Amino acid sequence: MITCQAKVILNREVKPGYYLLRLVSPEIARKALPGQFALLRCSTKDLTDPLLRRPLSFHNVTKEQGEISFLYQVKGKGTKELTRFVPGDTVDTMGPLGKGFQLEPTKGPIAIIAGGVGVAPLVYLACMAHDKGNTVYTFLGARSTESLLADPDLVRASTRFFAATDDGTEGFCGNIIELLHKETNHLATCTAAYICGPEPVMAAAVSLCAKVGIPCQVSLESTMACGVGACLGCTCRTTRSHNYSRVCTEGPVFDGREVILDEKP
Amino acid sequence: MITCQAKVILNREVKPGYYLLRLVSPEIARKALPGQFALLRCSTKDLTDPLLRRPLSFHNVTKEQGEISFLYQVKGKGTKELTRFVPGDTVDTMGPLGKGFQLEPTKGPIAIIAGGVGVAPLVYLACMAHDKGNTVYTFLGARSTESLLADPDLVRASTRFFAATDDGTEGFCGNIIELLHKETNHLATCTAAYICGPEPVMAAAVSLCAKVGIPCQVSLESTMACGVGACLGCTCRTTRSHNYSRVCTEGPVFDGREVILDEKP
Amino acid sequence: MKNPSLKVALCGLSLRTPIMTASGTFGYGLEYHPLVDFADLGAVVVKGTTLEPWLGNRPPRILETPSGMLNAIGLENCGVEAFIHDKLPKLTPYDLPIVVNIAGRTVDEYPQVIEHLEKAQGIAAYELNISCPNVRQGGMAFGTDPETAASVTRAAKAIASRPVIVKLSPNVTDITAIAQAVEAAGADAISLVNTFVGMAIDIHKRRPVLGNKIGGLSGPCIRPLAVRMVWQVAQAVRVPVIGMGGIDSWQSALEFILAGADAVGIGTAFFVNPGIARDINQGLLDYMQKEGIDSISQLVGAAWK
Amino acid sequence: MKNPSLKVALCGLSLRTPIMTASGTFGYGLEYHPLVDFADLGAVVVKGTTLEPWLGNRPPRILETPSGMLNAIGLENCGVEAFIHDKLPKLTPYDLPIVVNIAGRTVDEYPQVIEHLEKAQGIAAYELNISCPNVRQGGMAFGTDPETAASVTRAAKAIASRPVIVKLSPNVTDITAIAQAVEAAGADAISLVNTFVGMAIDIHKRRPVLGNKIGGLSGPCIRPLAVRMVWQVAQAVRVPVIGMGGIDSWQSALEFILAGADAVGIGTAFFVNPGIARDINQGLLDYMQKEGIDSISQLVGAAWK
Numbered sequence A, B: 001m002i003t004c005q006a007k008v009i010l011n012r013e014v015k016p017g018y019y020l021l022r023l024v025s026p027e028i029a030r031k032a033l034p035g036q037f038a039l040l041r042c043s044t045k046d047l048t049d050p051l052l053r054r055p056l057s058f059h060n061v062t063k064e065q066g067e068i069s070f071l072y073q074v075k076g077k078g079t080k081e082l083t084r085f086v087p088g089d090t091v092d093t094m095g096p097l098g099k100g101f102q103l104e105p106t107k108g109p110i111a112i113i114a115g116g117v118g119v120a121p122l123v124y125l126a127c128m129a130h131d132k133g134n135t136v137y138t139f140l141g142a143r144s145t146e147s148l149l150a151d152p153d154l155v156r157a158s159t160r161f162f163a164a165t166d167d168g169t170e171g172f173c174g175n176i177i178e179l180l181h182k183e184t185n186h187l188a189t190c191t192a193a194y195i196c197g198p199e200p201v202m203a204a205a206v207s208l209c210a211k212v213g214i215p216c217q218v219s220l221e222s223t224m225a226c227g228v229g230a231c232l233g234c235t236c237r238t239t240r241s242h243n244y245s246r247v248c249t250e251g252p253v254f255d256g257r258e259v260i261l262d263e264k265p
Numbered sequence C, D: 001m002k003n004p005s006l007k008v009a010l011c012g013l014s015l016r017t018p019i020m021t022a023s024g025t026f027g028y029g030l031e032y033h034p035l036v037d038f039a040d041l042g043a044v045v046v047k048g049t050t051l052e053p054w055l056g057n058r059p060p061r062i063l064e065t066p067s068g069m070l071n072a073i074g075l076e077n078c079g080v081e082a083f084i085h086d087k088l089p090k091l092t093p094y095d096l097p098i099v100v101n102i103a104g105r106t107v108d109e110y111p112q113v114i115e116h117l118e119k120a121q122g123i124a125a126y127e128l129n130i131s132c133p134n135v136r137q138g139g140m141a142f143g144t145d146p147e148t149a150a151s152v153t154r155a156a157k158a159i160a161s162r163p164v165i166v167k168l169s170p171n172v173t174d175i176t177a178i179a180q181a182v183e184a185a186g187a188d189a190i191s192l193v194n195t196f197v198g199m200a201i202d203i204h205k206r207r208p209v210l211g212n213k214i215g216g217l218s219g220p221c222i223r224p225l226a227v228r229m230v231w232q233v234a235q236a237v238r239v240p241v242i243g244m245g246g247i248d249s250w251q252s253a254l255e256f257i258l259a260g261a262d263a264v265g266i267g268t269a270f271f272v273n274p275g276i277a278r279d280i281n282q283g284l285l286d287y288m289q290k291e292g293i294d295s296i297s298q299l300v301g302a303a304w305k
Ligand SMILES: Cc1cc2nc3c(=O)[nH]c(=O)nc-3n(C[C@H](O)[C@H](O)[C@H](O)COP(=O)(O)OP(=O)(O)OC[C@H]3O[C@@H](n4cnc5c(N)ncnc54)[C@H](O)[C@@H]3O)c2cc1C
Pocket: A037, A050, A052, A053, A054, A055, A056, A057, A058, A070, A071, A072, A073, A074, A075, A076, A077, A078, A079, A080, A117, A120, A121, A220, A221, A222, A223, A224, A225, A252, D064
């Protein structure tokens, strides 16, 4: 875990409202694992609004070039400010943080299940699994083709790539859960599923995994301040213990059977 | 007086730490007079730091093109944020505000006396006086040639142009007051002097004008909130009345004989 | 759905929108006139007015702070007589309720100012500023003790023919106690908050920045503190509450309304965005349209449940 | 000039720099360890510790606000025994004074926690948190009444062999009265400020954002308020004062020192810049060098004159 002034290589809108940010930080790149995240300062040095750093998952990492990339959705003032950085600027970056995904030691098929920008942390994981020799089934959902984040690296890493859009403008017409129901036969062959997306999507995907009897891991979100387990601000409930768990250190990736998710959309 | 989203044409560092900003605002350009100012919002829309708008004097105005320009020194967080705007962006601009310089109706010679970035409001004035047919003697001081803001328009408008630098790297070696003392003969022929710069410089220049017996006008600075006379935050003392005067509405230009300046550097 | 309504009835005043100006930030109304369309305002609250003219504090009087500002104007104003003759007549021609903010050095000065104002036409209500941190005598001291706050209120009510709004200081341990005391003393409405006492030190000169040393903090930085106080006071009193402190968007105006404010005051935000009242009205109407709400009053205190 | 010194003596502790951590923002010290060099700290103040383990409040617990944040952690902690056995031994090997922040639901719980801590090695001082706004019983209530504040202090002093620092709540009308009461009750030092009570409302859900509804406001937004309180308290008591609230640069640390703080606490700023302590030390040293000041203690209260 370090903090550094990471040079911007690229900060480009890949789909309306979604940006790809690539930074140089050899030290973070060397250590970053899929599912871990970084905290980025979105304001310039002396400004106090937005105050807190924003958490973004590693979207992809190239250790050789020492580059880390993030895929982010413009949501509020932090991510909006982030879009203002241009190549040559530096972003104050802290990481790698948190506990990432655990890849199964076997080479069995795995499922990648992503809703919206939830795909961000799963691309790095899919690439790693693919390199390791796993069969990768990817299920990606979005509102519409305009917001379907079918990253080329992800498509390449996927043995089979299933897309769903609510409006049917690309792939299966329906939401990702409907798509999963349709493809249960593929899901059921997997040794594990890796899930990230809006809470209701994750809740439904976790149930489905339980039904078909495969273990799953989910990446949670929570408002964060310190990112290192010091402030106890980011806690969530799990079934693991009576106490709260810190998303920043016990997570952000949790065992799907342990988390307590909000099922309301 | 209006507020508008003024498109940036140019925002360039002209000398280290000094920027020239050119905006499109036909409506402000039409009404802006020399010595008046605008309030610029330096942060992007939803950010609250820096919170208040920053006052900048009109540096030059081209009514035909509908352009207004500002010459600003990077001082703190507001002006630092301002440097981040690039052509195509818009700056939330409010103006024209305040009471500007009064040009004498005669065509006699006038003196322009500027220390550092104090030259900003005087360029527009010098151009206007030159166009009207006045003889313009300009006295411009700075630390060094690196920060001497000898704007081409100002040089062009000046019948005689006297520069002084503390380190002697350009023009007279010494401060602007020493230069003025050396050139009292020119000063004494003027029908009026227009002064802007650090308070001690203005104080000394005002004394000198009194000594040679010519009227003078000075442009004051003050921290501002509303810029329209509503908050009473920007007040200064004058000899005109027992009450405080508002720099934003009774000023920023005051008669040199009326202002009470701080003579300590 | 038919058009939602922003109309608010407030202690006898009818406001076309819950957006009011906060005293001291909008001068006597006309300074901002070319930039602010009065049709966007529910009422204008003018600068604090005193019996005699006050000179105000020596500069510097204001300073920017993180997401806020300190001010120590010191209630510079021309006094009630000059207000009635020079300022008021310029504002009365507009179709806009005028609230006069009143300050004094002693309890007696408040009814004395009102005595003068009672003779004038075109005033909708009085607002007692018992909470200004920038004057040595009186000012905030009245607003930090329930007893004194109540006696100022009683003295004003005894003479006022118009509604009396009492403006509370947030610099207290228990703001509900003060609110209940002024309500019991007859206040027709309560406005809160005035500024929080703060200061800044110039590290080069090694002395306070402001001429008055201390000043009042306003702006978005204080919003969470103001929302909490409005939330508590609105649940503790029956009279209407005017909420303010750091409102700078329709979202933040709505926060105060949901916390229990019947109307809201805008101060510092005018300095940043003179078009703020229009923006808030538009934002509230869009929200109500989308959420199927007819009248803004349905949202008052809606977060209590 | 010889090298200026940042050394500070504070109620029996010797600190190599006036920069301390603010309780609750720095965990038990080791969370930040790879990022923060302990040599840059004068002392570490650990998370609030209670007699029994506390579960804390339900999420959401934090929220960003303009130039600040609200928190309602609710003093989640493992309890004093687990602290002594699991947390403390990991921190004591470092050459760094450890201050244990203590909270309780009743006056009696404070000396009970201390009783446990007295058996442990390697603690430099206690800090009584009588000012936490996020717990229903006790907490802030102790800090808003001079009498109760004094009795908590007396109860702690009666049993503590180590210096007792009392941490004040800023949510009061007159903070000097509380400060003087705890000083008279034997406090060895006073720290201030804890967070200001605030809240925010979710305009879509129409209910408070935080699980606990109200929370404590910290960060740069509160700095002008905290500086004012340190300024007043430091002039009203003789014991040393630890100032905090929104410090995020050497300039703002210096503001508190000039206002009368002998040492300063850094909280929220660690979240933004974990290297803040180093940056402040460097900035203070450069300033002192430039201004010809040998010892930081010469600057304490230098703005009073
Ligand atoms: C471990 C982790 C990894 C994440 N990875 C990604 C990613 O790879 N790509 C991506 O687009 N998003 C990711 N997010 C979400 C991202 O952090 C938020 O969208 C972002 O912080 C919003 O900031 P904002 O200033 O734009 O919005 P704000 O104006 O702050 O608020 C917009 C919304 O975002 C929520 N939010 C605000 N601050 C935070 C915060 N600090 N943490 C979480 N939620 C917050 C608010 O509750 C609000 O609903 C991740 C979150 C976490 C916790």
